[in-house]
Amino acid sequence: MDGTGITQDKPRPDGGWSHEIEDVPGALVVPPTESAFRQAAGVLRADGSHCETGAFWRNHRPLTLTPDAPAGEVETLEGRWLWAGVLWVHFGHFLVESTGRLWGLDASQQEFDGILYIPKRPARGEEIAGWQRAFWGLAGIDLPVHVATAPTRVETLVVPGQGFGLGEIISGTPAFRSFMTRFAEDIAPDGPERLYISRSKLGLSKGGLIGEERLEHELAAQGYEIFHPQDHDLPTQIARYKAAKQILAAEGSALHLFGFVGRSDQKVAMVLRRQSGATDMIAEHLRSFCGIETVQIETLQRILKKKGGYKKRHDLGVIHMEQLRQALVANGFIEDTAPWKTLRWGDVRRVIGDKYEPRKR
Structure with missing residues (x-):
């Protein structure tokens, strides 16, 4: 452990937690409260333990650190949701760092009520760009997308490991690469050589x-x-x-x-x-x-x-x-x-x- 509350190693394309998926009943999703490179944010289990499979990594270190459980009442989200991690507004970072858990849509045998993110920049709130919705559509995703801007208790949160991102995981896990083979498959080539x-x-x-x-x-x-x-x-x-x-x-x-x-x-x-x-x-x-x-x-x-x-x-x-x-x-x-x-x-x-x-x- 390096003071972040994270004990696991970096995500790898060839094995480890990046290939795992966990159902977390009564999960508590904690968004960041300040804009920073590394942020206290992520997923806590119902017993208050940190769900490390939901941590967001870049290269050799996690950028989401173990959050404290908030005091008092929190928002609730009923149903079964896929944990998609951190939502970036930057085009490149979105492509590489906000997509790597979508493979969980194929891995799970049950239906989902939606996809759940937390914002990278709290000031952007629940903002979702049109091109981001277009990306999800091109990936064959027809589900509500919710951005949690306040601590939220989720009835059931499905947490896939980080199957893509910056670092060694840029190669992608087999499950993530397989999921992305459907991306834009209906778009015909059009343009010069x-x-x-x-x-x-x-x-x-x-x-x-x-x-x-x-x-x-x-x-x-x-x-x-x-x-x-x-x-x-x-x-x-x-x-x-x-x-x-x-x-x-x-x-x-x-x-x-x-x-x-x-x-x-x-x-x-x-x-x-x-x-x-x-x-x-x-x-x-x-x-x-x-x-x-x-x-x-x-x-x-x-x-x-x-x-x-x-x-x-x-x-x-x-x-x-x-x-x-x-x-x-x-x-x-x-x-x-x-x-x-x-x-x-x-x-x-x-x-x-x-x-x-x-x-x-």
Whole structure:
């Protein structure tokens, strides 16, 4: 035990509690009361003991810690509900960290009255986005979804282990991978054979590639559709991902959605924008679920960080255009062309002003 009240090891794709499922009669669900990286929240059994199978892990540690039982009266929820864990509003974190218990819908032999989450950010309350409802629908889920914002006693709570997430569990348990084979199965491929998944419309405040617009111009000349996934609904995104034979993408959350619908005959390359373990997580997701060996292309002149900042996920990568062109040619993603024009520091400075500085590699 490390002071969190959690005694179990991290979830693993090949065995352990991530494969288990527990029926908890009279469960007490305790949501977080403050927004923090690690939060006291989760599931208590009727006798007050902590149901560790319901804990939410990232990498090597739990992010939900053993909560105290609240005093006084609590809300009640009748019926039989599936514990789905923490509900993220962030697209990528939702895909990876709010879906990993849905396999319990197949594992249980009885009907459910709904799916139960707690919010990651208490200030968001019971908010559920339209695209999240669309995701559940594409997974064949036609059940009420409830977000508990206050301590709630549940008549029967079915608690599956965490079958997917960030860390070793990104490979997914067999039960979770099997559940996701139904995802978007009715969406037909629709789109070109070459697709570039862009981040250029997202702005640079949350990290990105400097020179991406120039890259898009070059790729469009090679027959790539420049695709901005946030401009389209989930069925359109999935139709594009199913249709493409060659997919280039600025490293990011969109590839996790692709990971649920991709095929082994598709070629995928990530244009890296930072130095991050998240890149390897995406690659392992595609390898485990799709049988795709993702090409990782890191051709950056430099990596910039916000002055006074510490969040590496907000770093900016400055593309070395000619090295990137050569890498794409070598890996069969584009035809050989004349050299691509180099990004000059003056061009970069006009984008970043005085808010960034080089990060040591």
